[in-house]
Amino acid sequence: MSGPSTYKPNSGFERWLDVRLPLPRLLHDTIHTFPTPRNLNIWYTFGGILTFCLAVQIVTGIVLAMHYVANAGLAFNSVESIMRDVNYGWLIRYMHANGASMFFLAVYIHMFRGLYYGSYKAPRELIWIIGVLIYLLMMATAFFGYVLPWGQMSFWGATVITNLFSAIPVVGTHIATWLWGDFAVGDATLNRFFSLHYLLPFIIAGVVGLHIWALHVPGNNNPLGIDVKSPQDTVPFHPYYTVKDAFYLTLFVILFAGFVFYAPEFFGNADNNIPANPLVTPPDIVPEWYLLPFYAMLRSIPNKLLGVIVMGGAIVTLVFLPWLDTSRVRSCRFRPLMKQFFWAFVVACVLLGYCGSQSVDAVKFGIPMVWVARVASLYYYAFFWLILPIVGLIETPKKLPASIAQSVLGDSAAAPAE
């Protein structure tokens, strides 16, 4: 893909196949000889880790669907039956439930990495935008999935989120009714959410294909953010990055296994072990941790419609990122000012997540959390719409190294090459 193909068919069958369906050539060029910058660090292993997460979710999900019953009267007990009666059902379900959290953990690291090293800048704008689309699909899929066990938090989470659409003027309530398939969240809603929960992962898989395809045209960005200039700057993907990705993936799976086997309910909510009851509202309706920053934004705005717009806008903003950053330097390593704003942005996101996990009227250290959420939301928007455009114009970046090879070999040489 990137550059001319170096594939040489070795056997008669490969030559026959190569002029008909050149699948071996595609694989050879994309996962074997693909020239990859030699300086990629640990944060660049999360792309592979995410592919693994998607595969785990699809495989465990297909098995769960063999035993799950999408019916408001039976769903909760069918999940308990998976936990108790299906051979290793507890393992499959805990992998799937914790796998969702692991998936989001990895995707957030992957996104922050892209933000820090400027991986969204030309010529990689489409990789970023397709990535935002994947993230959006992931959130939808995770939300539908969380509804399926039909516990109290499933039911009331679904009620709160679908009710957001009723904030739309004039047609809002009609849209909500149309989404529910009823006049409230119920059996019809559960059925369609199950259907969509099964469909969306395959759409994600397709869009991930586009994401990787778009990546393989310009090739990887790297921590220096400078272009590959000579073959000296790269190594073939295999074995250099297959072995590195495999090692870090294994470390990630150890963390994953730690949760699955020793703290499987860590990310869960006790209330979701109570069957859904439309007549009893839980004291606190809290979404899963990975949606908390957006939940905090929503709740920090006193007006419902405005809150929904602010929350949705936070995600839509990401699409414009490639054109909001005016700097000609990609990597924050060489952007002393931007680096500080970046870390402040990470802190703002974590703070938003924390605020989302607290009740609306929570006060910590004498500070109402809703105000913390407001300030953090404001910073979130300011970061993209003010700081990124302005800092790029006023900042003096540090001197970029001449090439990746010089930077890598210069670091290891006794005398620093300048």
Place this chain on the structure above:
Amino acid sequence: MRLTHLSLGSAVLALLTTASAFAAEGAIDTKRLHPKAVEFSFEGPFGTYDRGALQRGYQVYKEVCAACHAVEHLAFHNLAEPGGPEFTEAQTRALAAAAKVPAEPNDRGETTDDKGTTLTRSATLADHLPAPFPNENAARANNNNSLPPDLSMIVKAREGGAAYVYSILTGFHEKAPTGFKVTEGKYFNPYFEGWNISMPPPLNANSVTYSDGTKATIEQEAHDVVTFLAWAAEPKMEERKRVGFGVIIFLIALAGLLYAAYRKVWADKH
């Protein structure tokens, strides 16, 4: 999702703020107290269920709790399975045979006798433990309009888990603070949100007679039945921890091999 791991210190703090709120406004903050600090055999990465506690806990459940609370997800055969109370098959068959469950329709298609009483039969290993009430309305009618929750998931369905359930069971018999009025028909329990609980104090010393000679104090009975309920909520826990140990050892070995391969492959590229 809310991870409210309060320490003892913050529990004291909660009490203090409760006291100051009381002093300031004359009203009492009836937020539930942090659960008591209590240890269980099944905690930690290698913790298992204490078999004796599970068997005694089943006895407490059957002789005390089962009067009002169902455990709908438990079947009799579960009582004999590895990782659970592990009654012998003969013991479990006897336990099942002693229990009465609603009978299937007889030859004439009847499920009740001439007087309208539900026909019953002895349970088998395949039957789930019988529920005390046929439906929610019957349960409420017998419990001052309150619904005794199903207990099969209770340890997982309450924030604070096993310690919370233990604190509720042993949290009666404390004197309500002056100024707090217990609602008519309710009972004072500071470990329950709002401090008014519909359940009367369920356990007394010697509520059950243990066959293994264990002294049946309230704390002992509560500890045993909570162990039983923790197992009921998470019956595959022992298998999970055992499999997990092997998986993680394997992954660490694999990571070691991959690290060696990684160093070797990259040796000339750094």
